[in-house]
Amino acid sequence: MGYTPELKELIKKVEATRPERVAKARREEHYPALSMDGRREVLSKFHPDYQEDAKREVKVGPNKGDVFQEGVTALLESRSVVRPDKVDLGKVDMETDVLVIGGGGAGTSAAIMAADAGCKVIIANKLRHGDSNTIMAEGGIQAATQECDSPYYHFLDTIGGGHFSNQRDLVAALAKDAPLSIAWLEKLGMMFNKYEDGRTVVRHCGGSSRKRLQSAGDMTGAEIMRVVRDEARNRAEMISVIEFNPAVELLLDSEGKCAGAILFNMETHEFTIVKAKAVVMSTGGFGRLHIKGFATTNHYGATMDGVVMAYRAGVGNKSLHSTQYHPTGVSYPEQNVGLLITEKVRGLGAHVLNSDGEQFCFPLEPRDVESAELIQEAMAKGKGIMTPTGRVGLWLDSPMIEELHGAGTVKKELPAKFIQFERHGIDISKEPMLVYPTLHYQNGGINVDGDTNTVLPGLFGAGEVIGGVHGENRLMGNSLQDIITFGRRAGINAAEYIKGGVEIKELSLDHVIKFEQDLQEAGIEKPKVAPILLPDYSTDEVAERRWPEALTEGTPGL
């Protein structure tokens, strides 16, 4: 397939400016980096986190008064999928010790640890067991395993990377448990990259003082997920897995403890009431909200469900205004849209260029600044490149790496990216790539302490759904560690909580009734219904042809 003739024509402009740019790069003459003031200006004008225009204060609930992106606020101010006063809570369909909501890496680890401690577990999945952002993480998992390293330095790197805005007990838990997580995964039979003597291969990542990134090929998250899911399947007598059956509301009991959830069968549209002594919330992040229309690296099901359910039950969140955008996501070819192109490409000297083939920024600004500069060039200056599928991108001039470091460097240094593009007829050692910022990670999430407790007794949280571990900026390799550390802790603590003697009293949805009253009193008209469960990618044309205005309500089969 490759580039269309129109795009090939535009590439000629890149090629025209390349000799001079390469000559300058050889003389160490770089496009000037921004001053601190310049950074602040471009961030405030163009970084989605800083722009005030599409933000709104939330009017109800534990975070009342805080300001979030419009899409996030709308979901925090949403109403339930069920009419709480019409639900018959007397009919309990299933009972268990621990209900895990979301079977990604965190939830599955929690399930295994709770089962280890003798608890019966149900994992409720929205899609298939393992469908999660965990499975998509490529790079690696941080843990201070080397002799020159220790949890002390892992703590320091993590909190420095997060601009010291992290919640410290969470960082301490992460740093301490990280090597234990690796040992646990090794014992379960995970194929880490190792030297012949069994030592794990470790690498540096952005912001690390010691080599601490362990990996499994370039599919570390997928390997973690495969192994923990396989282990959960081997424990079928303790762990029941229910797929395509997401939780849509938490249940409390008359004493105000968390007591289970309502599940919704997405295939038959039936509801199920699950009574549980403890609940682990591990639903992942919110990339599929496509904040401000951005593409995302996230899984199809990343729609903020857990934050929404917990919010109605009185559990607030932190740092949810902060989203990690990666400056160079793919914008062409269509099948790779939103996927990451590693920072290494720019590290090797590739320039970022506009439609005239001209440089407009220093290529190695911090991630948030670089993202803002790309957005400015394409949207405010109109110098983006339009793709055949209607996306906008900027050039990332990978062929100049060959000129700077010698022929064959691209294939040698970027094997996975080379193959990924070659599959679609683009040789990135000869032709540049089209890139645009992509939504990568929900930095914030629900409030928990270092032992994964929320303010709601019986509700524990783990993984991307929790906030505070990474502060307002996450280091590479800490998300997979977050998943295993807090997943394991949630399972262990839920089991201990149950052993302390938990008696669930009468089930209740009063918290939802109360929350919806608050919505009404706050004057919120037409609140969204959430959790939204899946994104809707219908085009405007299709949506129109569904005749939303003319369609009779109650039409059979719809």
Next chain:
Amino acid sequence: MCETTSTPKFATGDRAILPEGASTIPIYVMGKMYEVPETLTIMKAMEFAGFRFLRGAGCRGGICGACPTVFRKAGDYKLHYGLACQTVVEPNMYLAQIPFFPANRASYDIEEMSGLADAIHALYPELFRCVSCNLCTKACPMDVDVLGYISALKQGNIEKAARLSFDCIQCGLCASRCMGEIPQYHIAQLARRVFARYIQPQAEHLKSRVTEIEAGKYDQMLDEMSGMSKDDLEKTYVDREREPDMVEPGSWMPQDRQYL
């Protein structure tokens, strides 16, 4: 170029659009024709046509195995296989998704396995029903040498099977084509775990670190840091030594060793 007052139409999020001037092609989803923009993936083309996935969509990045798809082109008998999120539509392709395949999975206790192949053979006797037709390999969207790892396992070579199958995304297309009714991807999962647990050497440096952590060696250090002022923490952060890039693994030690 003609002047236009309307803003250009951009595709946002993951929603596909038909930009001005772009052409459409006919594809057949389970036999029914839809006109979709060229260059879209099967997944996005189906969404453009109005389908909303429940099954058959996952990571949308080629790694989760949710969207295996089989297709044929008009006038050609040959079957092709791919992931809906990674395969670009072609004119007159006839496609169907296989989002789930009922393959047999044997339950086992990893603690009771060993590095010998006998236990794997006992759990999956159907392994020996393989007739080496190689349809599994041809169906694999990840270009895994499926027949290669199945043959290795028949010969008892667990390490070879583990390494050959490493890129498997467990989509099940191999099993869907197997005349021996072998659940290749489940057997491969078992082989990889057995290899990593019983054949690949365990990490000794990690064992020592675990012992230190469990003995509480770092608890006080972490407590101290949790209580530090932001300024002190920032100073400690800025002053920390960085391990050089090009050193032998495990050989470099920092000047300051009190926190190791």
